[in-house]
Amino acid sequence: MNVLLIGGGGREHALAWKLKQSPLLEALYCAPGNAGIAEVADCVSLDVADHDAVAQFCRDKAIGLVVIGPEAPLVAGLADDLEAHGIAVFGPSQAAAQLEGSKGYTKDLCAEYGIPTAAYGRFKEAAPAKSHVAAQPLPVVIKADGSAAGKGVVIANSHFEAYSAIDACFTGAFGEAGAEVVVEEHLSGEEASFFVLVDGESALPLATAQDHKRVHDGDTGPNTGGMGAYSPAPIMDETLCKRVMDEIISPTVAAMKARGTPFKGVLYAGLMIQDGAPKLIEYNVRFGDPETQALVMRLKSDLLPALLATAQGKLHGVTLDWHDAAALCVVMAAKGYPGDYQKGTEIKGLTEAAADPDVEIFHAGTKRDGDRVLATGGRVLGVTARGADIAAAKARAYAAVDKIGWPGGFCRRDIGWRAIKR
Structure with a gap:
């Protein structure tokens, strides 16, 4: 089977790495991919916003399954348009993707069907949102309603902070994602x-x-x-x-x-x-x-x-087997992330860092420049290791991190702390 994977981040590299191991796979294409994905898939230049072009590519390459990684193409209806051409797609329809595309949609669904979640309010203007916040205990959570690439959420410990977050949404800090705001009760645990x-x-x-x-x-x-x-x-x-x-x-x-x-x-x-x-x-x-x-x-x-x-639609009866071992991923990001960060810095030592058979380095924001690997994004690498338990996986992952030469990057040094503390 020929497979097209949509996306170019660490998630897609991990999926590509795993799909490449399938005996059912004949050819794996990825659009756009990255420097790491290029080692296991044929990275292609394809405008995924042009749904007809994606469908034509699938026909040309006899694609048996399209796997859509990021949320943006799903919210834009790529799955619907490909399925209309008779192409099998892993990923929800545009209507079903509202579960991520609109936080308010999901909160309303939870309220209607009795699904446990935080108390909330939905607002399309700043003034009523602020009035609602003024009556809530602190901290309070302010969320841009739409998909904001993992951002657009502020846990506000003061009313001033909450009001600023509301203003940020309604003044375009998150684009269309901030056209509506969800104010939520802060959950602890x-x-x-x-x-x-x-x-x-x-x-x-x-x-x-x-x-x-x-x-x-x-x-x-x-x-x-x-x-x-x-x-x-x-x-x-x-x-x-x-x-x-x-x-x-x-x-x-x-x-x-x-x-x-x-x-x-x-x-x-x-x-x-x-x-x-x-x-x-x-x-x-x-x-x-x-x-x-x-x-x-x-x-x-x-x-x-x-x-x-x-x-x-044939998932009933399917089972999956898992290793008893634990796995841990350390993200290496460009200095300055999640704010402004420098692009184009060189990363060295990746081959040495991945020499351990229980270590894989998944690329996110990278590109190749000849023999060099350059950082192009905020989150750049996912150094991932397997071990007998979380502590062992952590030790192996950080040993690999320490072999990577990247002065332009940084990482947290305490990933897994909560599990180990238990």
Whole structure:
């Protein structure tokens, strides 16, 4: 089977690396890809916003499955347009992608179907949003309604901070994503990431994970797209996983079907766990980044048949096997991230760093310039290692990090601290 993978980040490199191992795979294409993906796939120049061009490419290359990595093409309806051409797609329709494309949509769905989540309000103007905030206990969470690439969320510890976040949304800091604001009750507890494959009716849970959103050690500094992750998440025991399926995932899958917008793809639930009870923070409609990097290192089974079964509505009865070992991913980012950062700095030592067979370095924002690898993005590398437990995986990952010569980059040094502390 020929497969087209859409995207060019660390998540897509991890997916490409795993798909490349499938005996079912004949050719793997990626648009646009990156320097790391180019080692396992044929990177092609394709405007993914031109849906007709993508469909034509699929016909020309006899693509049997398109795997859409990022949320933006899903929210833009790429899956719908490809399926209209008879092309199998792993990823939800535009209507179903509203679960990530609009936080307010998801909050309303939770309210209608009794799915546990934080109390909230939706606002299209700054004044009523600020009036609502004034009556809320602090801290309070301000979210741009639309997809803002992992940003657009502020946990405000003062009313001034909350008002500033609201103004930022309505004055265009996040583009169209900030046209509406969701104000949420602040949930306390421990966060976890829960992934399931969904084919419209059936849902298959994947391994659990936890990520680190804050930019600096000790979970301090601004939120980012993710500075590291590990799997499994110790807090997510069998009992809690069952509660998440029964109280959050299954009602969501049923609700989407009842609304005539069945969800097909991977559903990523960001959870807050307090006193053993899960609440939904938000949904993403694609694999997490950097959680995917840790997940693929633990997945024993062939990923391609599971993605194809999801796309074809034939997920019932599919099972996946996982390594008992843990995996941990350390994100190396360009200095200045998540603010302004320098591009074009050279990264050295990648071959030496990946010499350990239990280490993989997944590229995100990179490109090749002859024999050199250059940083082109904010989050640039995902140094990922497998170990007997989280502590062993962490030690192996940081040993690899220390072999990478990149003065223009930085990373957190405490990824996995919560699991190890337990």
